Amino acid sequence: MTVTAEARPRRTTARRRSASARYEARLGLAFVLPCFLLFLAFRFGPAVAGTLLGFFEYTIGDSPTFVGLENFQRMLHDPVFWQALKVTVLYTVLYLPLSIGVSLGLALLVRRSFRGVRLFRSVFFLPVITSLVLAATVFTWLFSSSGPLGELIGGSWLASPVLVIPALVIVSVWSRFGYGMLIVLARLQDLPRELEEAALSDGAGPWQRFRYVVLPQLRSTIFFLAVIETTNSFQVFDLVYVMTSGGPARASYTLVMDLYDQGFKYFDLGYASALGVALFVLTLFVALIQRLLIGRAK
């Protein structure tokens, strides 16, 4: 008797609690589902479909035919793919150190506060939010034979098979360094002052303080930037499309240009999907290598 008398109120609160938990669960689902369903339909689903489609031959209006690894074999024997890969890698190899170097250097220069520092910081941010298409239209002229940079070398950068990639790299650095600068700056401002002060009182000069005190503490930030910027450079498209269309003679033809042409010019959607998979694998592979390199340096 005493047992039931004790148990009853407990059971009703438990029931009430479970009712409110059920209500909460329904509510939570109702709030998440609109976003999650869109995510399934337009992000998750297409990612799975895109990977599968790499193993099919498919064009709009046709039914897909399973071809196994044929698309990937074709890719390996396609000189256009190798050219695109070479261009993409070369572009990334030039872009990465330059952009990180500029970001790092400027972050160090605007690190301490002084009169005008806010103005400098904000000037460097403007290109970051400017569309690459707009940048491309101006830089096309700057690099042309009638523009100041073209004048510098006595011809057009974009018509030269050697200079076209450096030109694209310069535009990318211009448009992205402000982002990297802000990321490094945020980290620099979190660093404890004491370490640098100690190094200073031990007689370390500015370069030594940077090399042995500041730089080691920036390792994870630089790793983060390197991964982000590598992913971005592997996917370079807007600039190339507007400034060179991949020319001259495919000297600036990148992987995403190849993907775009295969998919939306020749409607070879299976092969284009295979290129997307290759891009993904490549990105993962490089992120892994960067992780190992940074890990070993530690």
Add this chain to the structure above:
Amino acid sequence: MTAYRALEPGRAGRAVRVALLSVASIVTIFPFYAMVVLSLKPVAAVEFPGSLLPWPLGTGAYERVLGGGDLPMWTLNTLIYSVVSVVLVLLLASLAGYAFAKKRFPGKETMFWSFLAMVMVPYHVTLIPLFILVANAGGVDTFWGLIVPTLANAQAVFLMRQFIGALPDELFEAARLDGASELRIFVTIVLPLCKPILATLGLFVFLWHWNDFLWPLIVGQSTDMRTLTVGIASLQEQNVPLNVVLAGATVAFVPIFAAYLVGQRYLTEGVTMSGIKG
């Protein structure tokens, strides 16, 4: 304190710093200057260095680009694409972020982790199936075909979840005890508290859509459905005179610059937030 002072550069160091930063600023600003000055040139073919001098100037290119051409239509398209997307992304992401932060429901962890995992997958892997999906549903050359696939923004959901997660539960409990409905709590308590993060996110989503190129290039195939970036790229392709192309570019730059002037603090905070936590 003295040690801290000593970390500051001396007089010579300060001069070098200002000199370097000035050079970098000029290099940064110069393309914008060139864009505006060349767009104001009365004739198309101008040789360097005369082309960079701020005279003679004329508004002929603007009359041409705003008067007869497609630019006003492209501007309207871009506005619709950007503004509608901002409103819907903010709504969807704040609802989902609130639920992920404060509610318990089945499948929560799975859903959240699938959002997280997809951030790693490059956009281009999804591009072809996305196009097939939209094309089969008749979405080519429509606004919904342009907008709907861009609404599931995982990064926006993360930021909202993180921000709402840091709000104390007592704020909601008090309203709940007063008998307020959940929807009411969301609208009158959660959303107003989220103003700063909504401003940051809204600016980013706006700029992302305003500057977007590849997706509108694929979906907006007719001239009437182009956005500004796609339209300006097509002008450049058709060998339209340089001053006209750059007048179009300058018009497209105006809202970017306005967002920069108004919301620079929010934008830079957003970068460091996503950068450190991401």
